[in-house]
Amino acid sequence: MHEIEMKPSPKVSIEFDGQTLQANKGETVAAALLRQTHLAFRTTPVTGKSRGPFCMMGVCFDCLVEIDGAPNRQACMTYVEDGMRVKRQLGAGDTGVFLSDEEDTQ
């Protein structure tokens, strides 16, 4: 992380796996975590490998985290709020089933 001169931004506090960190108001959860050089956000459901943000624009779904108890939240599409509790997502996440294309595939 290399500091670039920015206009001052109001700060908020968020929690990541129990650790409190400062974030800029108006930035995404993914940006706030990357600012602190957290690169791994989750493990995959299939092989348990580590993953982190890849596209930062809501396309790849590799930055999924648990936010305030809700799994499968896109960290790059969710904006920080004071007191937000973010957790690494391990595997598929417990609840909150995605509805996606499960049509006949034959």
Added chain:
Amino acid sequence: MKDHYDIAIIGTGPAGMAAATVASAHGADVLIVDEQPEVGGQIYRGITHQSIKDKTILGDDYYKGQSLADAFAASNADHVSGATIWQVSPEREIGISKDGAAHLLTADQVIIATGAQERPFPIPGWTLPGVMTAGSAQILLKSSGITFSNAVFAGTGPLLYLIAYQYLKAGVPIRAILDTTPKSNRLKALPHLPGALFHLSSIMKGRKWIKALKSSGTLFIEGIDNLKITGKDSTEAIEYLLQNKWHRIEASNVFLHQGVVPNVNLAMASGCIHHWNEQKLCWHASTDEWGSSNVPGISIAGDGGGIGGAIAAEYQGRIAAYQALYTTNKVKKQERDTNVLPAQHALTHEMRIRPFLDAMFRPATQYRIPTDDATIVCRCEEVTAGKIRESISLGCAGPNQLKGFTRCGMGPCQGRFCSLSVSELIAKAQNVSVNELEQLRLRPPVKPLMLAELANLTTLASEDT
């Protein structure tokens, strides 16, 4: 949000903003929706509240977005931000999810302006934490002023050099630039040079970036023949093949880029016909001169239909808006024609450089179709190139069957980061052109929707009663 609009526009990038500004200025009832909380799309991301003090870092081309955003802000279009658009049906019923609730509304005309996304870059290790797209490096810079010291930039294309140049301007140390542009591309691009000379200033700008990067002392290696990224739980190094020898550079952050491609999922799921563009190696919307698709009332503007860049997108947005206004009887034919003429001329001019850029920065086969069987193609379901090739040898005929064989393309990204690689992989294995294969069938919801959101589905009409 109302339950019906004259014109609904999906996306607040340059095409969407331009379309909304024109359409509402002519008295149309306009809705414009986007996933992001702020306008600008990715190209002008953060434009309305840019906090970077030194304007030379992002450069003049970025700040051009300001006047577009200002004009849009002054329009009276209904702007719904931070919303997921999960369907546009062929009957123009639009599914929007916002703040945990799903809504359905309709429009007489729909302009899909969903922009571009990064082309997949399936090489070994591209799923490791710390590997991101060059576009994401730029998003982090534009929206939060975040950069990574000593990152490696690898790949090809103007955006790769631009973001590296922006890092240089910002004083961020770069570990290396690994340029994968095939040397043979120069010769293939040569016949397209006359068209590109209309944009000599753009070419000179690109040369300036590369020259500045090289003279800064940054390690800049050209003619890279292959790449892999290694690390246990996150990125530790990038290895590159140069003149038949592998080399290794230690790095925690690698930014990959080999061009952008249209974000076609929404339009495809709406029934808009697409065709494979062999020059651009991606799907293109089959549209007429107005951007109108085969589906009545649905048009496509900007990079979502075919890559032309931000300026072209703005013109396409304007042209699509005038046609929508004409179709909904808001302007007469002559008014439409008089107004779009300058935009049509400017668009033609803008596109003249594209064949040159497409040929010059055409990514080499080994970066599109993995040579190593262990390379992951479908990031979501962790399906490897080997598994896909095995399925093909077992008789899998196309991308839809492949879902049944491997779940490839069935994860939350819905094929956005694998379908191009899959199509090319299958076409190569069967020795046919991608156009001869069936296309990946896409159906709504085009973005994953929580079941709870759908359970709360309201049509806006029923909300009122």
